[in-house]
Amino acid sequence: MSALPDIRSGRLTPEELAENFADLHHPLDRFEARVAAERCLFCYEAPCVTACPTSIDIPLFVRQIATGNPLGAARTILDSNIMGGMCARVCPTETLCEEACVREAAEGKPVEIGLLQRFATDSLFATGRQLFRRGAPTGRHVAVVGAGPAGLACAHRLAVLGHEVTVYEARDKAGGLNEYGIAAYKATGGFAAAEVDYILGVGGITVETGKRLGRDFTLAELTDRFDAVFLGLGLGGVNALGLGDDLAGVEDAVATIAELRQTDNLATLPIGRRVVVIGGGMTAIDIASQAKRLGAEEVTIVYRRGPEQMNASDYEQMVAQTDGVLIRHWLRPARLMATDGRLAGIAFDYVEERDGRLVGTGESLEIACDQLFRAIGQTFLAGDLGAGLIAMEGGRIKVDAERRTSLGAVWAGGDCVAGGEDLTVAAVEDGKQAAISIDRALKAGMARVA
Amino acid sequence: MADLSVRFCGVKSPNPFWLASAPPTDKAYNVVRAYKAGWGGVVWKTLGEDGPPIVNVSGPRYGAIHSQDRRVFGFNNIELITDRPLEVNLREIKEVKRDWPDRALIVSLMVPCTEESWKAILKRVEETEADGIELNFGCPHGMSERGMGAAVGQVPEYVEMVTRWCKQHSRMPVIVKLTPNISDIRKPAEAAKRGGADAVSLINTINSVMGVDLDTLTPWPSTDGMATHGGYCGPAVKPIAMNMVSEIARNPETHGLPISAIGGIETWKDAAEFMTLGAGTVQVCTAAMTYGFKIVQEMITGLSDWMDAKGYASADDFVGAAVPKLTDWQHLNLDYAVKAKIDQDLCIQCGRCHIACEDTSHQAIMKEKDGQRHFEVMEEECVGCNLCAVVCPVDQCITMEPLQAGAIDKRTGLPVGGHRTWLEHPNNPMAQNPRGPAVLEPAE
Structure with missing residues (x-):
């Protein structure tokens, strides 16, 4: 085992880094888009639409592209999903619309819906045209907590419906995980920020950054001051390995991914020569691939169960493997190994599943590494809400089909609610549905007043 | 050669x-x-x-x-x-x-x-x-x-x-x-x-x-x-x-x-x-x-x-x-009938046959069965027009199957397998030697 941990920055040249962190997908040009669009069969009650959490009318927008009307296509997309641009980049389409595409069933090659959606939305953003206008002011004022996908989608729909919105965001920038959590090569060129600007361009939305619920204001203050409140909070907590996580060389994947997104110079980010990632979800894939792209020589994802149980889609796994990441299964972290107070490796127990439980087989494995990333899930920090105010379920906020919480005039959506899918597109749908419900409630209230 | x-x-x-x-x-x-x-x-x-x-x-x-x-x-x-x-x-x-x-x-x-x-x-x-x-x-x-x-x-x-x-x-x-x-x-x-x-x-x-x-x-x-x-x-x-x-x-x-x-x-x-x-x-x-x-x-x-x-x-x-x-329309056999048949193994569930038939033809293709997406021809409505087969994107998935001689066409209630052209058809007021039963208006 190597004695000296090797973690340093600048493993690759600026050119190599630029290439490694360029757009993951080559965007379609106009001709490619029309050829790809031509493959759509314009299905009746199309399965792809059913599979889309935001129910974008995919056959319609694809046909609009095929007929040379990409801006019309963009309108169709954004009417259902105001973050259609980002979703085109980050949606696991292979488990959503493209998996449902009948051409996937027919020939194993679905219509490239994600790339077509990106073509349409990119075409719109290139024109700078604003498709949405704030509705006639209703005089109602709604507070949105969290400027992530759920909060922004909610705020946008509320503004279109004529309500005034104030968004409180704990971080310095709006965008949530789109800004801080997506792998850099999935949202290049400042796209997340540009999309936020487009959304806010509708008017009627004020974003106050650096304002955190539970620290700078309370939920009770919001319900006092506003006609309605939408909670679009993220997951503030990170699960620990419980093996002495404060050892130097043990890092949190979520924080590192955020650093990767926010840095002006990738060459300044330190990365280990040999990296181990613990976890089986998208976060594990994203940090592993990006570690490799920063110049790590060996990157191993270790997951305690089998390939089928991994939350990361087959496609995401393939991206990581193509980057040279090794994915190992059925290994449970047992202890960290240290040299001179720094991480030197990690020991695993081989496990198998018996009656739904993981049981050690008695064998073990040591993997030497310089750096280890935890990507074993995030938790909702409910304490910020104020004790006992809102009904919870499994550690997250309980909501009904309209995203109403147990507390009057408070709605919630996105990662902070129970039963969610932890996807951008699902968060957008939560925000949209909540806005529709809030609007209905406020207008009913107005009618009563009148 | x-x-x-x-x-x-x-x-x-x-x-x-x-x-x-x-x-x-x-x-x-x-x-x-x-x-x-x-x-x-x-x-x-x-x-x-x-x-x-x-x-x-x-x-x-x-x-x-x-x-x-x-x-x-x-x-x-x-x-x-x-x-x-x-x-x-x-x-x-x-x-x-x-x-x-x-x-x-x-x-x-x-x-x-x-x-x-x-x-x-x-x-x-x-x-x-x-x-x-x-x-x-x-x-x-x-x-x-x-x-x-x-x-x-x-x-x-x-x-x-x-x-x-x-x-x-x-x-x-x-x-x-x-x-x-x-x-x-x-x-x-x-x-x-x-x-x-x-x-x-x-x-x-x-x-x-x-x-x-x-x-x-x-x-x-x-x-x-x-x-x-x-x-x-x-x-x-x-x-x-x-x-x-x-x-x-x-x-x-x-x-x-x-x-x-x-x-x-x-x-x-x-x-x-x-x-x-x-x-x-x-x-x-x-x-x-x-x-x-x-x-x-x-x-x-x-x-x-x-x-x-x-x-x-x-x-x-x-x-x-x-x-x-190749002949004129009036010489085609009006006692012949085909029914569309959807091969459920080949069907990719696009639903184009259904919507084409439903919107523009004879409402003869169901869109679900037992609560599941499912496309199947209802023979009592199918006129054998071939539109569904034309719009189906899968080759040979929808075929037009002739009814056997003597079988009853569920749509008309009449037996098929005879041979009457328009020239012999009782519905033709100009027919010289009309034969067999007339085709009546649908009950509705």
Whole structure:
């Protein structure tokens, strides 16, 4: 085992880094888009639409592209999903619309819906045209907590419906995980920020950054001051390995991914020569691939169960493997190994599943590494809400089909609610549905007043 | 190996694949390349009378309808007849025929509608020892404005008159090329036959405007901001051409008159289809202009392999074989019935059959079963129209299954398997000898 941990920055040249962190997908040009669009069969009650959490009318927008009307296509997309641009980049389409595409069933090659959606939305953003206008002011004022996908989608729909919105965001920038959590090569060129600007361009939305619920204001203050409140909070907590996580060389994947997104110079980010990632979800894939792209020589994802149980889609796994990441299964972290107070490796127990439980087989494995990333899930920090105010379920906020919480005039959506899918597109749908419900409630209230 | 050679109104050709009179046959250079590639014959691009040559536009001469991936579905042109001097063409024709004696070489002609004009050019063409002539009565643009081309082809009396002149003043076989821009193709064909034509060829191109530029609001192809109609051809016109060819083939007045078929022929299959409808040779232009002359290799091998597979020794074994199976609507059997059947293993659940039937036809395809997405034909509603099979994206997923003789058609409640045409049908007030039960209005 190597004695000296090797973690340093600048493993690759600026050119190599630029290439490694360029757009993951080559965007379609106009001709490619029309050829790809031509493959759509314009299905009746199309399965792809059913599979889309935001129910974008995919056959319609694809046909609009095929007929040379990409801006019309963009309108169709954004009417259902105001973050259609980002979703085109980050949606696991292979488990959503493209998996449902009948051409996937027919020939194993679905219509490239994600790339077509990106073509349409990119075409719109290139024109700078604003498709949405704030509705006639209703005089109602709604507070949105969290400027992530759920909060922004909610705020946008509320503004279109004529309500005034104030968004409180704990971080310095709006965008949530789109800004801080997506792998850099999935949202290049400042796209997340540009999309936020487009959304806010509708008017009627004020974003106050650096304002955190539970620290700078309370939920009770919001319900006092506003006609309605939408909670679009993220997951503030990170699960620990419980093996002495404060050892130097043990890092949190979520924080590192955020650093990767926010840095002006990738060459300044330190990365280990040999990296181990613990976890089986998208976060594990994203940090592993990006570690490799920063110049790590060996990157191993270790997951305690089998390939089928991994939350990361087959496609995401393939991206990581193509980057040279090794994915190992059925290994449970047992202890960290240290040299001179720094991480030197990690020991695993081989496990198998018996009656739904993981049981050690008695064998073990040591993997030497310089750096280890935890990507074993995030938790909702409910304490910020104020004790006992809102009904919870499994550690997250309980909501009904309209995203109403147990507390009057408070709605919630996105990662902070129970039963969610932890996807951008699902968060957008939560925000949209909540806005529709809030609007209905406020207008009913107005009618009563009148 | 099947024998692909044909003898078409006396002209021998090693295979039935000819290049039509058009840009690909404008000069010796192209024609020799075509022969080298394997084409059995060519119809030399139309010659006009001696004198100053024709002038073509130098703006676009061609336009096309494309698929999204730029396949050419339909094609049009506004090019005129040859713009090279008559003498040059005649000299080249003579040389080419001398060098390629086994290939068919037909010369297309178009001169003003006077006997003297035709007499003059016929003599000069005869001297080239070309195998025959084709009278261009079809060119739909430019020349027709000058009283030639389609202007002749649209008047059966002129067709007959000019054909007769050509037969009188020449020993060469005369093929009359017909325009489709006419309401009944049988009339000019009959006229050609009366005039003594050895054969007809069709179709020439169809009057067409290919599109309008929605930025400039100019139809296209356009020349210096102005457009004119052109002649439409390519795969899109094939069904129209097949109808016209078969109309002539099954018309008692013209039955047996040799036909050289033209119109959207791209593959051996297209050629074979036209030949079963009565064509002795086929002429190709758009496909060659799209892909080059090499396509003839696919056509030769494809036709030969098909003939071998079917046991046809020569073209005589199948030319016209499909003609007896083409009839007027009134002779179709109204006691025959098919029902659409969806192969559930092949179905990919796109639902196009359902929505097409539901929105535009007979509401005969269910969209769910036991709460699941499921597409199945309801026989009591299905009229066997074939729309579902047409719109289905999966080959052979939806088939039209004939009801067995004696079975009851669940839609009409009547037995099938008899044979009544409209002429014997009790619902026909004009029927001479009506038989069997009438078809009643649906209960609703």
